[in-house]
Amino acid sequence: MKSESGGSSHFEIDAEDLPDGWISCTFGDIADVLAGGTPTASDDTNFSDEGYPWITPADLSNFNSMYIQRGRRSLSEKGLKTSSAKMVPKGTVLMSSRAPIGYVAIAANPISTNQGFKNFICHEEVAPEYIYYWIKYLNPYLEGMGSGSTFAEISGTRAKKIPIKYPPLAEQQRIVARVEALLMHVNAARARLSRVPLIMKKFRQGVLTAACSGRLTEGWREENPSDVRADQIYEKIQNLRHEKFKSDCESAIKLGLMKPRDQNKNKQSRNQVPDLPELPIEWKYYRLEDISYLITDGTHITPKYQESGIPFLSVKNVRPFLIRDKDIKHISQEEFNQINQRCNPEREDILYTKVGATYGYAAINRLDYSFSIFVSLALVKPVREYFSPEYAEIVMNSEIVFEQARDRISGIGTPDLHLIEIRDFRIPFPPLAEQHEIVRRVGLLFERADAFDREVVAASRRCERLTQAVLGKAFRGDLVAELRFPMDGRIRRSK
Numbered sequence: 001m002k003s004e005s006g007g008s009s010h011f012e013i014d015a016e017d018l019p020d021g022w023i024s025c026t027f028g029d030i031a032d033v034l035a036g037g038t039p040t041a042s043d044d045t046n047f048s049d050e051g052y053p054w055i056t057p058a059d060l061s062n063f064n065s066m067y068i069q070r071g072r073r074s075l076s077e078k079g080l081k082t083s084s085a086k087m088v089p090k091g092t093v094l095m096s097s098r099a100p101i102g103y104v105a106i107a108a109n110p111i112s113t114n115q116g117f118k119n120f121i122c123h124e125e126v127a128p129e130y131i132y133y134w135i136k137y138l139n140p141y142l143e144g145m146g147s148g149s150t151f152a153e154i155s156g157t158r159a160k161k162i163p164i165k166y167p168p169l170a171e172q173q174r175i176v177a178r179v180e181a182l183l184m185h186v187n188a189a190r191a192r193l194s195r196v197p198l199i200m201k202k203f204r205q206g207v208l209t210a211a212c213s214g215r216l217t218e219g220w221r222e223e224n225p226s227d228v229r230a231d232q233i234y235e236k237i238q239n240l241r242h243e244k245f246k247s248d249c250e251s252a253i254k255l256g257l258m259k260p261r262d263q264n265k266n267k268q269s270r271n272q273v274p275d276l277p278e279l280p281i282e283w284k285y286y287r288l289e290d291i292s293y294l295i296t297d298g299t300h301i302t303p304k305y306q307e308s309g310i311p312f313l314s315v316k317n318v319r320p321f322l323i324r325d326k327d328i329k330h331i332s333q334e335e336f337n338q339i340n341q342r343c344n345p346e347r348e349d350i351l352y353t354k355v356g357a358t359y360g361y362a363a364i365n366r367l368d369y370s371f372s373i374f375v376s377l378a379l380v381k382p383v384r385e386y387f388s389p390e391y392a393e394i395v396m397n398s399e400i401v402f403e404q405a406r407d408r409i410s411g412i413g414t415p416d417l418h419l420i421e422i423r424d425f426r427i428p429f430p431p432l433a434e435q436h437e438i439v440r441r442v443g444l445l446f447e448r449a450d451a452f453d454r455e456v457v458a459a460s461r462r463c464e465r466l467t468q469a470v471l472g473k474a475f476r477g478d479l480v481a482e483l484r485f486p487m488d489g490r491i492r493r494s495k
Helices: 076-083 126-144 156-160 169-213 218-223 230-255 333-339 389-396 398-410 432-475
Strands: 021-025 031-035 047-055 071-076 093-097 102-108 117-120 163-166 284-287 292-297 309-312 329-331 350-353 362-364 375-384 426-429
Touching: 031 156, 047 076, 047 333, 071 076, 093 126, 117 126, 117 156, 126 163, 126 169, 126 432, 169 389, 169 398, 169 432, 218 432, 230 284, 284 350, 329 333, 329 375, 350 389, 362 389, 389 398, 389 426, 389 432, 398 426
Parallel strands: none
Antiparallel strands: 021 163, 031 117, 047 071, 093 102, 093 117, 284 426, 292 375, 309 329, 350 362, 350 375
16 A cells, blocks of 8 residues: 555555455445434434434444444434434444544444545445554554544545455455454453553552451561550650741741631531451551641632643542643742642642542652642641651552542532542551551552553554554455455445
8 A cells, every 4th residue: 555745644555465366446336335313412302212223433442343333412303304314234444534534344234424435335246344453454544534624534535435356246255254353362461461550550559458357468567576655756746846836937927927827727527437457467547637747738729821821730630649830820920829828839849639530649759840720739847857758649449448538529510529538538648657658668569560561551552563464464365265256346336
């Protein structure tokens, strides 16, 4: 297959590449091309649960079978009659022609599609499965055949001009059978690989649970016994919190600013203390607020955004162990100054998502610039002298803390974690030396998991390349021995 000027928007099939008995033609030669349609979406009477099967490109986005019976919605008789959607027969090849281009399936029964499809009703001597695999083979090039300013689309005229290598029907069937036999193994490998992300997610969560319950460092504790009691550590933390508050008050007075709020006067949650896993004797549960200098959230007032200025982060910018500092909004210096008087994120503070479906994610701040945050994020300033920020990030992403968050969530429709509940999270708290060892061990295990993830991605890419290699060999005529049937160059059409 060749393209003009090295591009992919036009295809040519070299006659020298054709096996004996094959011809070069176009989809318009071997099939009738029919587009779909959509009735008025706001009129519910155009749709029916038991109506005429109707599919959209979204129905094929995660569709891994060759044949499709129906989509998420079906058309009523009214919807079919009042739109340009048409029922096409069983065996029609359905190809999405926009947003995106190249999804493909074969109708397992009479079916209709929306306007995002070009449907190929195959003539006699054409195996739909052969067309299906040919489209799969062309998939990397089809996007270049589209046109349009809003999104690329293959028009009906262009769809008819899609080139194809056309062998006799018996040869098509043999190719399809051989391709299916080979791809069965590739697809089985792909299916196994698709299950790995969930397995690795459970592995990482298991590591965090073991880390925050003391199991991960059980042997380490035996070799490194601690002579410091938990209550002694807690007393030192309270002294540091008191000295920090006193110092902040003195600084505010000197600068003529309002004194900071005394965190010890915050209201406490009335929720019952949850049942929590048993901890090693050297550990103890503490309220998150009692081992942090400050727990607050971002501004409750939506600022005025501008194209440049001070970065402004929200819940969308935080994921477990990661702050996404791309695609962020910006605010003015004046609004930044006002917001950060109350909520000033600093390096090694913890950002914690508290609003929306992605609540319960924690990430340590390693950004090297100043920014402000929205109310959808909580800011946690650990007492670093005894509460490692890296350990805080681990424990706040663990199932031990997330279960507490899930039990305390409120809000109708949109989940919302109030600060009073976040401050009341019970944190499994080991001595500082063990926190550092936990951070080290979790880091090593996560590095191995990340390396395994990269291997899985590489294996998945090899599967995709292998699929294209199989199809490429099939359409060169090398996959099976060709049937040497004479052909007169004419395509037999259905009557």
